[in-house]
Amino acid sequence: MSAPVVAAPAQRAGFVSRLAAFLVDAVLVTAALRGATWILSTSQHALRAFWRPVVNVPAIVLASVPFVSAAFHVTFWRLYGQTPGKWLMGIKVVSLGGGPITVARALVRFVGYLVSALPFYAGFLWMLGPSRRGWHDRLARTEVVYAPRRRQIGEELRVISAPARA
Numbered sequence: 001m002s003a004p005v006v007a008a009p010a011q012r013a014g015f016v017s018r019l020a021a022f023l024v025d026a027v028l029v030t031a032a033l034r035g036a037t038w039i040l041s042t043s044q045h046a047l048r049a050f051w052r053p054v055v056n057v058p059a060i061v062l063a064s065v066p067f068v069s070a071a072f073h074v075t076f077w078r079l080y081g082q083t084p085g086k087w088l089m090g091i092k093v094v095s096l097g098g099g100p101i102t103v104a105r106a107l108v109r110f111v112g113y114l115v116s117a118l119p120f121y122a123g124f125l126w127m128l129g130p131s132r133r134g135w136h137d138r139l140a141r142t143e144v145v146y147a148p149r150r151r152q153i154g155e156e157l158r159v160i161s162a163p164a165r166a
Contacts, residue, residue, distance in 0.1 A: 010098070010145035012132040013091040018144055024085030029069050037061045070110050077106040082147065092147035105140050112136025 040057045076083040081092045081100055093109070095101050101109070116123025116135045123135035137143055 010094075010147075013089075013144040013146055014132060015127045017089045017091055017146075018127060018134075021083065021085035021089040021091060024088055025072070025083045028084055029065075029072055033061055033065060033068060066114075070107075073110050073113070074103065074106040077101055077109065078103050086144070087147075090147055090149060091144050093142055093144050096141045096143055098145075101140070101142055105142060109136050109140035109142055112139040115139075 037058055040061070044057055073083060076086075077093050078101060080087070081094060086092060093101060095105065112123070112134075113136050125134075126138070127134045133143055
């Protein structure tokens, strides 16, 4: 009889990995909003002869930043456990027990992001502690861990097609 196999807990991601992932995500959201502003402003300018809009397109896009950012983060955390920045850095958001997070937990985590940023980003400095969990992680009962890398398809094919040696 063999003992049951228990998976070792994943190592929590450090401050630098998480900061790099955050910056990548911020660049992606900013680029998407800048692109939307450019497209809408150009369209508004081109249609000016036919339509006199009363709205200020850049102001509307600026007002939508918190909602777009929330939708971006909550959607990626819930569906994949990681945003594109976290994927690039090889880290993942999980529940404190290790499973995927719910929509409610992702929303609480995003609100925790905003609250962590209010006092000069001091809530993020908690990640420098031994538990490597920011204030938003504690609030939402989540942790960010290093995600196991998947093997490349070609690497798997080499293993399968390799001749057996006896």
